[in-house]
Amino acid sequence: MTNPFDGIPGADLAYFREQSERFAASGASPAVPRLAATAILLRPDGAVLLMRRPVKMVFGGRWVFPGGSADPIDAEPGGSELEIAARAALREVREETGLVVAAEQLLPWARWITPEFEPRRFDTYFFIGLVDAETDAVEVNGETEEHRWLTATAALAGHAAGQLSMLPPTVVTLRELADLSTMDAVRAAAVAKDLSSPILPRLP
Numbered sequence: 001m002t003n004p005f006d007g008i009p010g011a012d013l014a015y016f017r018e019q020s021e022r023f024a025a026s027g028a029s030p031a032v033p034r035l036a037a038t039a040i041l042l043r044p045d046g047a048v049l050l051m052r053r054p055v056k057m058v059f060g061g062r063w064v065f066p067g068g069s070a071d072p073i074d075a076e077p078g079g080s081e082l083e084i085a086a087r088a089a090l091r092e093v094r095e096e097t098g099l100v101v102a103a104e105q106l107l108p109w110a111r112w113i114t115p116e117f118e119p120r121r122f123d124t125y126f127f128i129g130l131v132d133a134e135t136d137a138v139e140v141n142g143e144t145e146e147h148r149w150l151t152a153t154a155a156l157a158g159h160a161a162g163q164l165s166m167l168p169p170t171v172v173t174l175r176e177l178a179d180l181s182t183m184d185a186v187r188a189a190a191v192a193k194d195l196s197s198p199i200l201p202r203l204p
Contacts, residue, residue: 003201003202003204004168004169004171004172004199004201005168005203005204006204007171008168009162012165016117016203017203019117019118020115020117020203022117023116023117023118024117030116030117030121031118031119031120031121032121033114033121033122033123034069034070034120034121034122034123035069035070035081035084035085035122035123035125036067036068036069036070036085036123036124036125037067037068037070037085037086037088037089037092037124037125037126037127038064038065038066038067038089038124038125038126038127038169039066039067039089039090039092039093039101039106039126039127039128039129040065040126040127040128040129040173041065041093041097041099041101041129041135042128042129042131042177042183042186043131043133043135043149044132044133044183045133045151046152046177046181047149047150047151048065048149048151048152048155048174048177049065049066049097049138049148049149050063050064050065050147050148050149050150050155050164050170051064051065051066051096051097051138051143051144052064052146052147053143053144054144054145061165062167062170063148063155063159063164063165063166063170064166064167065126065170065173066093066096066097067092067096067124068088068092068096069088069122070084070085070087070088071091073091074087074088074091081125082108082125082195085124085125085127086103086108086125086127089125089127090103090106093129096138096139096143096144097138097139097147098138099131099135099138099139101129101130101131105129105130105131106127106128106129106130107127107128107129107130107186107187107190108125108126108127108193108195109128109173109190109193110125110126110169110173110193110195110199111123111124111125111126111195111197111199112124112126112169112198112199112200113198113199113200115200115201115202115203116200124169125195126169126173128186128190130183130186136149152174152175152177152178153178155174156171156174156175156178159171159174168201169201176189
């Protein structure tokens with residue numbers, strides 16, 4: 001895997017470098033990551049759901065997949081971290097989009113931990129959520145200003161053109177999906193994923 005920071009816009013890279021330098025100068029310890037979940041809703045036509053966060057929110061102005069922090073309601077006695085994250089992903093999809101994804105259609109895909117220099121950190125499990133071809137309506141609430149269903153290739157083109165601002169995990173996920181032409185290929189790729197070793201981005 002290439003460095004997640006490769007190819008990101010210069011302004012974003014400058015922001016991350018400034019954050020990193022400020023953290024290093026502070027001598028502070030990294031914040032403890034909070035468990036979170038992200039769901040990449042994927043239709044048979046290859047389109048995924050992207051949502052733009054309001055500026056006032058975490059990741060404000062960025063195009064993201066539905067998701068958020070795990071809540072106590074997501075935990076069950078004896079449940080694993082992956083199981084808690086899966087329940088959080090399903091709940092967040094319902095709350096943010098009004099859509100319901102069947103638990104058996106949720107495929108573990110990746111695990112990202114926010115860089116140590118960020119003040120708010122998350123240990124985020126990414127899941128592919130397989131949805132029907134006719135899925136197109138979402139309930140836009142206060143956590144979303146706009147949404148689009150785009151193929152991974154189209155989303156990456158928008159990002160490269162400076163039209164869709166995204167964080168590295170979103171871009172990397174889209175690059176992975178752009179190389180997979182069928183739902184069966186996505187399922188096969190998901191089976192091969194190993195989430196026991198999370199991705200912790202480091203500046204080049």
